[in-house]
Amino acid sequence: xxxxxxxxxxxxxxxxxxxxxxxxxxxxxxxxxxxxxxxxxxxxxxxxxxxxxxxxxxxxxxxxxxxxxxxxxxxxxxxxxxxxxxxxxxxxxxxxxxxxxxxxxxxxxxxxxxxxxxxxxxxxxxxxxxxxxxxxxxxxxxxxxxxxxxxxxxxxxxxxxxxxxxxxxxxxxxxxxxxxxxxxxxxxxxxxx
Numbered sequence: 001x002x003x004x005x006x007x008x009x010x011x012x013x014x015x016x017x018x019x020x021x022x023x024x025x026x027x028x029x030x031x032x033x034x035x036x037x038x039x040x041x042x043x044x045x046x047x048x049x050x051x052x053x054x055x056x057x058x059x060x061x062x063x064x065x066x067x068x069x070x071x072x073x074x075x076x077x078x079x080x081x082x083x084x085x086x087x088x089x090x091x092x093x094x095x096x097x098x099x100x101x102x103x104x105x106x107x108x109x110x111x112x113x114x115x116x117x118x119x120x121x122x123x124x125x126x127x128x129x130x131x132x133x134x135x136x137x138x139x140x141x142x143x144x145x146x147x148x149x150x151x152x153x154x155x156x157x158x159x160x161x162x163x164x165x166x167x168x169x170x171x172x173x174x175x176x177x178x179x180x181x182x183x184x185x186x187x188x189x190x191x192x193x
Contacts, residue, residue, distance in 0.1 A: 002044060003120040003139035004110070006129050008156055009178075011146055015153035016126050025148045027176045032144075033072035035174070039142075041079050044118030050089035052125035056080065057096060086113075086121075088128055105131050130158045140184050141166065147177035 009026055010016055017023050028036075040046070048056070063069055064077035085099040092101050102109075105128070113121065123129055123138065132138050143156075170182035 002114045002116065002118065004047075004114065004123050004132065004137055005043070005120050005140040005142060006123045006132070006138050007039075007142045007144075008124065008126070008129070009144040009146060010156050011148050011150045011153075013149045013151065014155050014157070015150050016156045018150050018153040021154075025146060025150055027146050027148070027178050029174075029176045030070060030072055032174050032176060032178055033070070033076065035180075037072060037076050037079060040076075040083070040122060042119050043083065043122045044116075044120060045084040045086055045113075046080075046122045046124065047086045047088070047128070048123070049125035049128040050087060050092045052128075053085065053087040053089075053092075053095060053099070061096065105135065105137075107135050107137065110135075110137050126154055126156055126158075129156070133157075133160070133164065138185070140169075140182065143181045143183075145179045145181060147179075 008016055009023075009028075011025060018025065060077050060080040062077070064074040066073070069077070081097055083098065085095060085097070087095055087099055087101050088103075088105060089101055090103055094101055110132075120140075123132055129138070165186040165188075166183035167186040168181065169184050170180065172180040174180070
């Protein structure tokens with residue numbers, strides 16, 4: 001069965017964006033960008049909320065036409081255009097390219113999507129991630145912790161009613177100081193003991 005993998009960049013103090021939705025504090029260099037390309041290429045689909053989708057759709061469909069784009073950006077533009085996308089939105093009518101719009105997060109439908117053939121499913125967007133976490137639908141979390149404190153903004157994780165036990169399965173530090181922390185759900189119950 002496919003896994004749902006939450007992939008997010010966060011500041012060291014746990015924010016995914018600043019108070020005015022800024023993400024200019026991200027430390028994405030060629031090494032990290034290539035890692036993203038290599039990782040995302042393996043997924044079967046990208047799942048996000050409308051805001052995240054619209055942010056990505058405002059740049060990536062034509063990013064490879066930008067004369068200032070580096071080779072990693074040019075490569076990612078093709079990956080993004082060709083990757084199936086599932087957007088959860090009550091207001092968006094349709095997306096471009098390989099995009100399916102879904103109105104609600106229905107656990108049975110998500111489980112049916114996980115049961116299909118293909119690569120794992122990448123999940124992005126804090127609000128959508130919160131809903132998936134609340135419903136116990138996230139199998140893996142990949143945090144890219146950027147070496148910056150931004151002080152305020154939108155936190156990745158909302159308050160939760162109960163702890164979610166995780167176990168660290170990989171850590172990696174990139175040359176620019178970004179740290180990848182990859183966790184899987186710990187279903188053994190031993191993590192909280």
